[in-house]
Amino acid sequence: MTAGSFAGSTCVVTGGCGFIGSNLVHALFRAGASVRVIDALVDGHGGDRRNLDTLDVPVLFADIGEPVVADVVRDADFVFNIAGQVSHTESMRNPLRDLALNAVSHASFLETVRSVNPGVRIVQTSTRQVYGRAGGMPVDETHETQPVDVNGVAKLAGEQLHLVYHKAYGMATTSLRLTNVYGPRQRLTSNELGFLPVFFRKAMLGEPIEIFGDGLQRRDLLFVDDVVDAVLAASAMVAIGQVFNVGHSRDYSLLDVARVIVDAAGSCVPPRLVAWPADHKSIDIGSFHTDGHKIVEHLGWNPRIGLQQGAEQTIAFYREHPWYLSTT
Amino acid sequence: MTAGSFAGSTCVVTGGCGFIGSNLVHALFRAGASVRVIDALVDGHGGDRRNLDTLDVPVLFADIGEPVVADVVRDADFVFNIAGQVSHTESMRNPLRDLALNAVSHASFLETVRSVNPGVRIVQTSTRQVYGRAGGMPVDETHETQPVDVNGVAKLAGEQLHLVYHKAYGMATTSLRLTNVYGPRQRLTSNELGFLPVFFRKAMLGEPIEIFGDGLQRRDLLFVDDVVDAVLAASAMVAIGQVFNVGHSRDYSLLDVARVIVDAAGSCVPPRLVAWPADHKSIDIGSFHTDGHKIVEHLGWNPRIGLQQGAEQTIAFYREHPWYLSTT
Numbered sequence: 203m204t205a206g207s208f209a210g211s212t213c214v215v216t217g218g219c220g221f222i223g224s225n226l227v228h229a230l231f232r233a234g235a236s237v238r239v240i241d242a243l244v245d246g247h248g249g250d251r252r253n254l255d256t257l258d259v260p261v262l263f264a265d266i267g268e269p270v271v272a273d274v275v276r277d278a279d280f281v282f283n284i285a286g287q288v289s290h291t292e293s294m295r296n297p298l299r300d301l302a303l304n305a306v307s308h309a310s311f312l313e314t315v316r317s318v319n320p321g322v323r324i325v326q327t328s329t330r331q332v333y334g335r336a337g338g339m340p341v342d343e344t345h346e347t348q349p350v351d352v353n354g355v356a357k358l359a360g361e362q363l364h365l366v367y368h369k370a371y372g373m374a375t376t377s378l379r380l381t382n383v384y385g386p387r388q389r390l391t392s393n394e395l396g397f398l399p400v401f402f403r404k405a406m407l408g409e410p411i412e413i414f415g416d417g418l419q420r421r422d423l424l425f426v427d428d429v430v431d432a433v434l435a436a437s438a439m440v441a442i443g444q445v446f447n448v449g450h451s452r453d454y455s456l457l458d459v460a461r462v463i464v465d466a467a468g469s470c471v472p473p474r475l476v477a478w479p480a481d482h483k484s485i486d487i488g489s490f491h492t493d494g495h496k497i498v499e500h501l502g503w504n505p506r507i508g509l510q511q512g513a514e515q516t517i518a519f520y521r522e523h524p525w526y527l528s529t530t
Numbered sequence: 531m532t533a534g535s536f537a538g539s540t541c542v543v544t545g546g547c548g549f550i551g552s553n554l555v556h557a558l559f560r561a562g563a564s565v566r567v568i569d570a571l572v573d574g575h576g577g578d579r580r581n582l583d584t585l586d587v588p589v590l591f592a593d594i595g596e597p598v599v600a601d602v603v604r605d606a607d608f609v610f611n612i613a614g615q616v617s618h619t620e621s622m623r624n625p626l627r628d629l630a631l632n633a634v635s636h637a638s639f640l641e642t643v644r645s646v647n648p649g650v651r652i653v654q655t656s657t658r659q660v661y662g663r664a665g666g667m668p669v670d671e672t673h674e675t676q677p678v679d680v681n682g683v684a685k686l687a688g689e690q691l692h693l694v695y696h697k698a699y700g701m702a703t704t705s706l707r708l709t710n711v712y713g714p715r716q717r718l719t720s721n722e723l724g725f726l727p728v729f730f731r732k733a734m735l736g737e738p739i740e741i742f743g744d745g746l747q748r749r750d751l752l753f754v755d756d757v758v759d760a761v762l763a764a765s766a767m768v769a770i771g772q773v774f775n776v777g778h779s780r781d782y783s784l785l786d787v788a789r790v791i792v793d794a795a796g797s798c799v800p801p802r803l804v805a806w807p808a809d810h811k812s813i814d815i816g817s818f819h820t821d822g823h824k825i826v827e828h829l830g831w832n833p834r835i836g837l838q839q840g841a842e843q844t845i846a847f848y849r850e851h852p853w854y855l856s857t858t
Contacts, residue, residue: 294698297637297691305633305687309625309680334697344674349690350697352637359633359687362677363625369662369678370622370812484698 203438204431209234214278216240216266216311217249217285221388222327222380224253225426226282226433231257238274240266240285244303247287248389252525265303267310276318280437283311283326283364286357289394290331291481293353304356305363312367324375325436328361329354330447330492332379340493343379343447351485361445368443376441378432381449381492385426385512386519391529398423401460402513405467406520406527412476417457420489422450425512428505435503449492450505459509466513531766532759537562542606544568544594544639545577545613549716550655550708552581553754554610554761559585566602568594568613572631575615576717580853593631595638604646608765611639611654611692614685617722618659619809621681632684633691640695652703653764656689657682658775658820660707668821671707671775679813689773696771704769706760709777709820713754713840714847719857726751729788730841733795734848734855742806745785748817750778753840756833763831777820778833787837794841 213230217223218239230237239261243249251261262274266285275281286304287293293300308326315322333341334348349355364375384398393400404411424432432448435441454462460473478486497503507515520526541558545551546567558565567589571577579589592598594613603609614632615621621628636654643650661669662676677683692703712726721728732739752760760776763769782790788801806814825831835843848854 297641298634301629301634301637301687306626306629309629313625346672347675347690349694351694352691355687355690355694358690359629359683362675362683362686363680366677366679366683 203434205229205233205434208280208434211279212236212238212277213280213282214238214240214275215282215284219243219249219251219253219261220284221248222383222426222429223284224387225385226284226430227254227257227259229430229434231259238262238278240264240271240274242285244287246292246392246394248395250389253387265307267307269314271311272314272318275315275322278319278322281315281322281324282433283308283324286327286360287353288396290351290353290485292394293351293356294481294485297352300352301356304353305359308360309363312363316367316371316373320371320373322374323437324364324373325433326361326364326375326377327433328377328379328445329357330379330381330449330490332358332361335487336490339489340491341447342493343445343496350487365443365445374442376436377445378436378448379445380424380429382421382423383426383429384423385516390520390526397456401463402516402520403527405463405469406517408469408471410471411460411464411473413456413460413473414476414478414482417473417475418455420453420455420491421459422453422492423459423509424448424450424505425507425515428507432497432503435501438501441501444500446497446500447492447494448497449494451494452508453491454509462509463513466510466517531762533557533561533762536608536762539607540564540566540605541608541610542566542568542603543610543612547571547577547579547581547589548612549576550711550754550757551612552715553713554612554758555582555585555587557758557762559587566590566606568592568599568602570613572615574620574720574722576723578717581715593635595635597642599639600642600646603643603650606647606650609643609650609652610761611636611652614655614688615681616724618679618681618813620722621679621684622809622813625680628680629684632681633687636688637691640691644695644699644701648699648701650702651765652692652701653761654689654692654703654705655761656705656707656773657685658707658709658777658818660686660689663815664818667817668819670821671773671824678815693771693773702770704764705773706764706776707773708757709750709752711752711754711757713844718848718854725784729791730844730848731855733791733797734845736797736799738799739788739792739801740804741784741788741801742804742810745801745803746783748781748783748819749787750781750820751787751837752776752778752833753835753843756835760825760831763829766829769829772828774825774828775820775822776825777822779822780836781819782837790837791841794838794845
């Protein structure tokens with residue numbers, strides 16, 4: 203399904219003030235959907251009301267585990283459950299908080315949805331972090347899930363809860379395991395939300411991008427518009443009860459990712475290699491390359507934007523919206 | 531390692547008033563270990579102080595997530611983390627409670643152990659329920675984990691947390707995925723703790739064992755003494771950071787399991803087939819047969835007690851301890 207298919211429908215986006223969530227809200231709003239947002243604006247996360255600009259969209263500021271969300275989801279056609287804690291390092295400093303936000307809240311949310319709107323279509327975003335270190339690449343959906351950090355454990359539980367509610371109650375759930383995502387409306391000022399926002403911030407500020415280790419670890423990356431398209435595509439009926447990897451067929455070394463971003467920013471400060479900080483090294487997964495055949499075959503989704511084009515669009519966006527580079 | 535290796539060591543058993551936990555406590559006590567028990571005696575679970583008989587063993591009545599457990603684990607040599615919620619149906623009625631007991635409490639417990647005794651050897655018991663419906667049999671440890679109920683999700687998270695604390699912090703953790711277990715000291719009076727205690731209770735009371743569906747679904751089963759041996763064997767250094775299936779090479783149809791138990795009880799009331807109750811059918815996994823090669827090869831553990839012998843020993847125990855058949 204493309205954005206146009208949602209015209210006139212009622213869509214709930216949890217985490218809708220966050221990075222991926224807000225881009226999804228913009229796409230659905232543009233397509234003519236009636237969009238409602240639930241966001242807890244948890245401190246240190248990506249949620250910011252400014253990500254929705256001046257969109258005329260109601261926002262319930264609440265944790266998805268709170269009973270009050272029932273009123274928002276009761277008559278919805280689609281629920282895009284994007285809310286979550288994404289920081290791997292933070293999940294190790296505060297494991298209980300990560301479990302609360304990525305697993306327990308989702309159990310409450312599913313119970314709420316089951317009681318007030320059990321037939322609603324639900325797409326939830328999980329992460330390739332559930333796999334842990336890849337045993338062989340590329341990694342498809344049958345690869346063992348052996349997370350290396352609490353975030354991976356909790357996100358896997360959250361994902362599996364959605365699929366349990368399909369198996370046990372016939373609820374129309376789908377989960378997507380996303381690779382690293384970049385693009386507009388990402389919180390750039392935190393060092394805790396993955397390497398990509400840090401790379402963009404440093405490149406735009408003319409600071410050297412610091413890469414941990416030898417920079418040869420490889421990743422596939424997605425521009426957020428492609429992720430939005432994947433989330434919408436995953437609301438097709440054929441996807442119900444399924445989990446899909448969402449990644450890119452091309453992978454890069456982190457050093458090459460940094461170079462592309464530096465070039466796109468017109469910076470003349472090359473990236474530099476630094477020693478691994480202990481709290482990152484202990485949960486590093488090394489190289490990872492997503493096998494995305496399943497979503498291509500079942501849903502016809504394919505990423506359309508390569509790293510160079512995506513980096514340029516990303517930097518153009520932040521040049522127009524410089525507050526993202528400011529910590530105030 | 532066999533029970534004798536633990537003479538003189540200090541062992542903590544969480545869930546030590548429960549079914550498997552109390553049998554482990556008895557074995558360690560007999561072997562000359564100094565044993566300490568932590569048990570929350572959660573209502574409806576298998577924990578009962580009477581399972582420890584008159585053993586001179588200190589018991590801390592607390593949830594493993596409470597800070598007070600620090601004093602119990604601080605100078606221990608071994609932690610056998612057996613505590614958990616085992617009811618599949620109950621996990622669907624109260625998903626938050628299952629997540630709290632099987633995942634969140636374990637995260638707190640691991641944080642406590644990490645802060646006061648990070649070098650302690652930890653063996654945790656998980657369940658074959660983490661696999662969900664078997665995609666092919668027998669099921670080894672690389673099989674996809676796709677739980678069909680909240681209990682499977684939460685137990686998998688609890689297990690994975692233990693392995694994360696090994697990977698990230700070098701803690702000496704091992705997890706065991708147990709198949710269905712029967713034997714002395716199991717709570718027989720609940721219908722929520724699996725089919726085996728129900729089968730034993732009904733056979734001993736001369737009531738018909740009711741089997742859901744056609745009775746042809748197959749399982750492998752373990753006598754609790756074999757599970758105790760597996761838990762002790764898993765504390766060998768070579769097992770650190772590993773997860774092992776613990777099952778039996780022989781599987782039976784549930785109808786045959788019931789017949790063996792009826793015979794062992796000397797009952798003349800045959801089992802009967804009944805329609806699936808909805809709350810069981812929705813989370814049924816069908817047939818399951820454990821592939822236990824890994825633990826045999828790595829740890830040399832093999833079950834020693836077959837179903838007929840185990841059923842006879844079990845019934846002899848409950849005849850000597852009839853309070854297990856009473857609800858008061």
